[in-house]
Amino acid sequence: MIPECVVETEPLSYCTMLTSDAEERLLESLKDLGFNDFRGKQKEAITAALTGSDCLVLMPTGGGKSLCYALPAVITGKLAVVVSPLIALMQDQVSNFNKRGIKSDYFCSTRTEKERAAIIRGLQTANIALRLLFVTPETFSSEQLLEHMRGIYASGQLALVAIDEAHCISSWGHDFRPAYRRLSSIRRELPGVPIMALTATATKQVQDDIAQSVLRNPLRLITSFNRPNISYHVRYQLQGSSSxxxxxxxxxxxxxxxxxxxxxxxxxxxxxxxxxxxxxxxxxxxxxxxxxxxxxxxxxxxxxxxxxxxxxxxxxxxxxxxxxxxxxxx
Structure with missing residues (x-):
């Protein structure tokens, strides 16, 4: 069950608070995963998902974006679908989440027919055991998967849809990918599901494009993507020097x-x-x-x-x- 929301005296377009019981469950789940406290805007993003609001999350690489969509799935006992651009990234995340006890898998064209069939069977059960399902944008937009997503949504077992590396949505971004643009169909196909768009790099123009393309009146959670532990060096290869x-x-x-x-x-x-x-x-x-x-x-x-x-x-x-x-x- 999604935690009850406490509405503030001034009406807001999204709810920003949870009840004390929900707050307690949130902290317990966090500690069960081996973390003592939230970082950056994690708590706000998780709260937005739990209360049914869309949000745009801009956090630096290593800032803990994956917890923002994993914890709502764990707390609600429902499925979170995560759109991710790279198979290597999906494999890495699935491995890490399974090690933490969060049942995860990935569905894409490179999986065998037997593996894909097993995942689909798991999605058709009355109580879905899977908590995180990673898919490529091309796979998410396929009619085969959309049909199952509609059924999961209708049965009330879909916690949220997370769009990782969301800057790929924007034609103004440095990694524009047309299949990401087609994710605007989420709102039409799954009208009530909260959508969380996450990225480590997005200008104001790219942020606006993401919000207008796939989100509905989103809460924007923007932190600096500066990484003080990263330095950049440019070395010129001079003519006649080594390769x-x-x-x-x-x-x-x-x-x-x-x-x-x-x-x-x-x-x-x-x-x-x-x-x-x-x-x-x-x-x-x-x-x-x-x-x-x-x-x-x-x-x-x-x-x-x-x-x-x-x-x-x-x-x-x-x-x-x-x-x-x-x-x-x-």
């Missing part, structure tokens, strides 16, 4: 730890070892071995690394930047 690959190898050598440990590293390149064309089993193997530290360095396209949770201080290097470097005045 870019050799220069990156030298940087990795400089960053080795006291025991000679190689730092975890992703090198973005046009000729990668990891890319979307690999077989699913091979991509899974590379991701798991990199995440566990067996492989310290991966050469990849941007299909690898976005949002992946690994406890290290990674070196991210791009041999061929696909966007311009812009200096913004303070």
């Amino acid at each position: 870019a690959v050799s220069q990156i190898a030298d940087i990795i050598e400089e960053m080795k730890g006291p025991a000679g440990a190689v730092p975890c590293c992703i090198v973005y390149t046009l000729k990668p070892a990891y890319h979307a064309g690999l077989r699913d089993a091979e991509r899974t193997r590379v991701l798991e071995q990199w995440s566990s530290g067996q492989i310290p360095v991966v050469a990849a396209t941007i299909a690898f690394g976005m949002g992946i949770d690994r406890a290290c201080e990674p070196l991210l290097s791009s041999l061929y930047p696909r966007v311009s470097i812009v200096v913004v005045p303070a």
Whole structure:
């Protein structure tokens, strides 16, 4: 059951408070997952979902966006559908949530027919055990999945729809993806479900575009996406100097730890070892071995690394930047 909302004396377009009992359950669930307190705007985002409001969440990478959509599913005992752009990211998140005891899975074209059928059967039960289902925007928009989403929504078992990396919705954004734009159908197909759009990077123009495209009178939860623990360096490859690959190898050598440990590293390149064309089993193997530290360095396209949770201080290097470097005045 969704926690009862306490309405303030001044009418608001969304409810911002929970009852004391609901607050207590919220904190208990948080601690059950191994956290002592909320960070940033997490509590406000979770409250918005629990009270049926749409929200736009702008938090830095590593700011805890995934908890914003996971906790409402845990508290309500319902399903949260999470739209995510990359299969590697979905696999990583599913693995992490299952380790925390939150039953999760992902549904996309790379899964076998048997695996997809098993997920669909689970969605057709009277009491859905799954709490988080990750899908690509293309899969979410397919009639096959939409049909099941309508049934889950009609039975009252859909907690929310979360749109991760929501800046992909906007044609003004740096990662515009047409399939994300089609997510505007959520409001038509699932009119009462709360929608949570999350991103770590969005200008005011992109925020407005996201809100107008898929959200309904959203609560905007905006925090700085500045990461003081991240620094940027541009190194020019001068004519006659060593190759870019050799220069990156030298940087990795400089960053080795006291025991000679190689730092975890992703090198973005046009000729990668990891890319979307690999077989699913091979991509899974590379991701798991990199995440566990067996492989310290991966050469990849941007299909690898976005949002992946690994406890290290990674070196991210791009041999061929696909966007311009812009200096913004303070």
